[in-house]
Amino acid sequence: xxxxxxxxxxxxxxxxxxxxxxxxxxxxIEILSFLWDxxxxxxxxxxxxxxxxxxxxxxxxxxxxxxxxxxxxx
Amino acid sequence: xxxxAILIVFLIVTIVLIAVIVAMPGVTRTQGGKVLAFLxxxxxxxxxxxxxxxxxxxxxxxxxxxxxxxIMEPWGRSLHVDDKNYLPAWHFQxxxxxxxHACFTCHTNYTMYGDFNAKIRGFHHVWAQYVTGPKLPIHxxxxxxxxxxxxxxxxxxxFLENPIHSAQIDDLRSNTVSCLSSxxxxxIHNTGHLDEVKFWKPE
Numbered sequence: 001x002x003x004x005x006x007x008x009x010x011x012x013x014x015x016x017x018x019x020x021x022x023x024x025x026x027x028x029i030e031i032l033s034f035l036w037d038x039x040x041x042x043x044x045x046x047x048x049x050x051x052x053x054x055x056x057x058x059x060x061x062x063x064x065x066x067x068x069x070x071x072x073x074x
Numbered sequence: 075x076x077x078x079a080i081l082i083v084f085l086i087v088t089i090v091l092i093a094v095i096v097a098m099p100g101v102t103r104t105q106g107g108k109v110l111a112f113l114x115x116x117x118x119x120x121x122x123x124x125x126x127x128x129x130x131x132x133x134x135x136x137x138x139x140x141x142x143x144x145i146m147e148p149w150g151r152s153l154h155v156d157d158k159n160y161l162p163a164w165h166f167q168x169x170x171x172x173x174x175h176a177c178f179t180c181h182t183n184y185t186m187y188g189d190f191n192a193k194i195r196g197f198h199h200v201w202a203q204y205v206t207g208p209k210l211p212i213h214x215x216x217x218x219x220x221x222x223x224x225x226x227x228x229x230x231x232x233f234l235e236n237p238i239h240s241a242q243i244d245d246l247r248s249n250t251v252s253c254l255s256s257x258x259x260x261x262i263h264n265t266g267h268l269d270e271v272k273f274w275k276p277e
Contacts, residue, residue, distance in 0.1 A: 020093070030123070
């Protein structure tokens with residue numbers, strides 16, 4: 001019989017993946033924004049990059065709160 | 075190594091650590107994996123985001139940044155006018171303001187949160203440039219405040235001992251008499267007349 005922990009595990013993994021991908025996209029946008037010294041790159045960093053980074057962090061924290069209960073030791 | 079280079083390395087290391095979690099989310103089963111995930115998905119990206127914002131704010135203070143918009147080109151040229159009556163040019167050429175932060179030094183507000191307010195105005199500039207279109211002729215959103223001049227000049231001996239300044243020092247400090255528009259120092263960027271002036275060529 002499946003326990004609650006084993007049911008949560010795939011969902012936890014997929015959410016961590018999505019959070020990680022959002023963060024990687026945001027951080028890559030941040031790196032690219034440093035290639036040009038122009039107000040639009042600043043705006044791109046703020047509007048696009050920070051949104052991805054923020055969403056990634058929020059999704060990770062949301063995952064911790066909803067799925068990250070302590071697992072019983074084996 | 076410049077701060078920007080250090081930040082880029084930090085960003086790359088963070089991306090690699092996040093990629094480890096993305097590729098192997100199972101590592102979070104262990105105590106060490108949980109710590110790694112917390113670092114890679116929360117602490118490090120937060121630091122990266124804040125550091126990036128700080129780095130962009132510093133870059134946004136440079137003369138190069140302000141003049142990167144084509145529409146500001148005449149204002150950049152005006153800094154090289156060979157005429158000491160051109161106030162910004164005289165400040166720029168004689169290092170009365172740091173040349174690499176010339177625009178920001180005079181156009182920030184010397185108040186609490188003044189730098190922040192200056193950057194909010196910067197967002198307004200971007201909005202005006204790309205969305206609503208600039209309102210020509212280009213002008214300041216508010217009349218220039220003497221406070222910005224007096225931040226540097228206010229306590230200078232040569233300023234205080236000048237009889238014209240000392241006679242109206244209270245009015246200057248209270249901004250009831252403008253340094254710029256009251257007939258004393260009224261040749262500012264004067265971009266409409268750049269075809270009629272000589273330019274300074276630094277050796």
